[in-house]
Amino acid sequence: MTNEIRAIFNRIAPVYDQLNDWLSLGQHRIWKEMAVKWSAAQPGDTCLDLCCGSGDLALRLARRVGTKGHVYGVDFSPNLLETAKERSQSQYPQPAITWIEADVLDLPFDDNQFDAATMGYGLRNVTDISRSLKELYRVLKPGAKAAILDFHRPSNPQLRTFQQWYLDGFVVPVANHLGLKEEYAYISPSLDRFPIGTEQVELARQVGFAVATHYPIVNGMMGVLVVSKF
Numbered sequence: 001m002t003n004e005i006r007a008i009f010n011r012i013a014p015v016y017d018q019l020n021d022w023l024s025l026g027q028h029r030i031w032k033e034m035a036v037k038w039s040a041a042q043p044g045d046t047c048l049d050l051c052c053g054s055g056d057l058a059l060r061l062a063r064r065v066g067t068k069g070h071v072y073g074v075d076f077s078p079n080l081l082e083t084a085k086e087r088s089q090s091q092y093p094q095p096a097i098t099w100i101e102a103d104v105l106d107l108p109f110d111d112n113q114f115d116a117a118t119m120g121y122g123l124r125n126v127t128d129i130s131r132s133l134k135e136l137y138r139v140l141k142p143g144a145k146a147a148i149l150d151f152h153r154p155s156n157p158q159l160r161t162f163q164q165w166y167l168d169g170f171v172v173p174v175a176n177h178l179g180l181k182e183e184y185a186y187i188s189p190s191l192d193r194f195p196i197g198t199e200q201v202e203l204a205r206q207v208g209f210a211v212a213t214h215y216p217i218v219n220g221m222m223g224v225l226v227v228s229k230f
Contacts, residue, residue, distance in 0.1 A: 029056070033060060035148075036118060038224060039118050039147040043064070049073045049119070051104060051122020053080050054084050054087060055085075059088060059091060062097050070096040072100055105128055105131045109139045113139050113141070121150055129195065130206065137227075148226075163221055167187060197223050198214065200223075204227045210230040212226070212228075213226050
């Protein structure tokens with residue numbers, strides 16, 4: 001399954017940012033900025049951005065930690081990492097970012113290495129959420145926070161209907177026009193499988209996070225899980 005998901009993200013790399021625009025009604029940049037703030041990253045920190053995609057969150061973290069800080073952007077898609085590298089060179093010519101191709105279920109980092117971490121639209125796609133959270137816990141320093149942003153199925157039936165109508169009536173037809181219909185077909189099933197906020201909090205506590213809070217946003221169509229390691 002991991003290889004299949006990696007192949008999907010490699011294929012959609014050229015339109016990855018457009019996908020996030022479509023899915024978030026153009027609002028994903030606002031929520032990414034919120035996630036960076038919730039991570040409590042400070043100037044000079046060493047930070048981690050998991051499932052970094054085309055680099056949006058990693059670049060935001062890099063600007064926040066400044067020239068004395070450092071950011072590691074991790075993704076398992078080489079195509080997306082290449083896009084991220086190109087973006088960083090054009091938008092932020094001297095970013096303190098190291099791009100690493102790796103699996104978030106088996107991170108190539110030491111224990112207690114990072115001051116803060118983010119993950120945007122990645123937890124929903126990992127094959128083992130608990131293991132991913134356990135690895136995140138391992139590499140964070142004591143006292144560090146992480147903010148995990150993702151799309152959700154809203155609990156409100158009308159909003160769920162609207163979300164599915166939007167996916168079926170707009171996102172999929174546009175993807176079909178781009179020749180990527182099959183690649184986008186995974187979105188609805190991934191939303192259906194994704195644990196709701198209270199379940200995410202419980203999973204985070206099970207792997208050791210002392211504090212875990214889930215913040216629903218956009219009427220529950222997105223949310224941020226904020227975790228703290230003590």
